[in-house]
Structure formats: structure tokens, C-alpha cells
Amino acid sequence: MKPVILIGFMGAGKTTVGRELSRLLRVPLIDTDQYIEEKEGLSISELFGKYGEGWFRQRETQALVSLLEDGRDAVISCGGGLPLKEENRKLLKKAGRVVYLRIKPETVCERLRGDTSRPLLAGADAREKVSTLMKERESRYRAAADVTIDVDTLTAKETALRIAGWTGKIS
Numbered sequence: 001m002k003p004v005i006l007i008g009f010m011g012a013g014k015t016t017v018g019r020e021l022s023r024l025l026r027v028p029l030i031d032t033d034q035y036i037e038e039k040e041g042l043s044i045s046e047l048f049g050k051y052g053e054g055w056f057r058q059r060e061t062q063a064l065v066s067l068l069e070d071g072r073d074a075v076i077s078c079g080g081g082l083p084l085k086e087e088n089r090k091l092l093k094k095a096g097r098v099v100y101l102r103i104k105p106e107t108v109c110e111r112l113r114g115d116t117s118r119p120l121l122a123g124a125d126a127r128e129k130v131s132t133l134m135k136e137r138e139s140r141y142r143a144a145a146d147v148t149i150d151v152d153t154l155t156a157k158e159t160a161l162r163i164a165g166w167t168g169k170i171s
């Protein structure tokens with residue numbers, strides 16, 4: 001089985017769906033943000049604060065290369081900005097089956113109300129930021145994906161079951 005790779009906007013549920021899916025497919029879950037946090041010993045917010053977004057984007061690509069070198073069967077949950085670079089999109093496409101968890105801006109705002117772990121949405125006007133970033137990103141998410149699932153009305157379990165069915169591992 002090739003790795004199943006989950007991409008999409010912050011709040012789309014990549015990590016939660018990843019957890020369900022890894023259980024269903026009986027393969028480990030790898031989360032790129034968690035991997036970077038563990039390697040660097042700092043949270044994503046701390047890394048953005050200390051080194052800035054440009055550094056983080058380079059670190060993401062390095063992390064992706066290391067994780068894919070491993071070549072293990074896995075579910076890989078990617079940070080929301082990871083598929084934005086063409087270099088990363090190529091790596092993802094080559095490595096596995098890429099699933100885009102598509103979510104509406106209003107659902108992101110509902111789900112992330114009160115969340116303080118996303119530096120890109122920190123401060124005032126979170127709604128505005130979500131809608132601007134989403135507009136910038138949508139076409140790149142679609143370009144990276146083999147399949148797209150609209151997740152607004154689905155639970156993480158329902159989404160994971162759809163993906164598992166699609167991979168042909170279970171139906």
C-alpha cells in the first residue's frame with residue numbers, strides 16, 4: 001500500500017481523520033507538524049515566533065523529504081500550508097495517494113473558534129484571514145490531490161471510512 005496523504009486547510013480535521021484512518025488501515029499515523037515539533041522541541045506557534053514563516057516552510061520540506069525517505073506504509077497528515085509549494089506537491093504526488101479534505105471558510109471559523117495554536121489566524125479578523133488564505137490556496141490543494149472530499153457535514157469517522165473504501169483496503 002502506498003501512503004495515504006491528507007491535505008487541506010487548518011481545521012479540516014487532517015489529524016483527527018488521520019487517527020481514525022490509521023486505525024482502520026492498521027498503519028501508523030505520521031503528522032508533519034508533530035514531527036517538526038518533536039524534532040525542534042518547540043510548538044508550531046513558538047517556531048513561527050522564533051524563526052518566522054519562511055524558516056518554517058523550509059523546515060516543512062526537509063521534514064517531508066525525511067518522512068518519505070522512510071517509505072513505510074502510513075497515513076501522513078500534512079500541515080495546512082505544506083502543499084502550497086510546487087516542490088512539495090510533486091513529492092506528495094510521487095509518494096502516495098493524496099486526499100484533499102475540503103472545508104468551507106465558515107466551517108473553519110466555527111471549528112477553530114477560541115483556538116490559539118494557529119499563528120496564521122492569530123489576532124483580530126480571523127474570518128477575513130481564513131477567507132483570504134482559502135482563496136489563495138484552493139487551486140493548489142486541488143492540484144495536489146488525487147481525490148477531494150467535502151468534510152463540512154461529515155464526522156472524522158465517516159470521512160475516514162470513505163477514504164478507506166477508496167483505497168480499496170476495506171469497503
Ligand code: S3P
Nearest residue numbers: 009010033044079080081118119
Ligand atoms: C499552517 C497549518 C498548521 C501549521 C502551521 C501553518 C498553514 O497545520 O502547519 O500553523 O499554513 O495552513 P494544521 O493545518 O494542522 O493546522
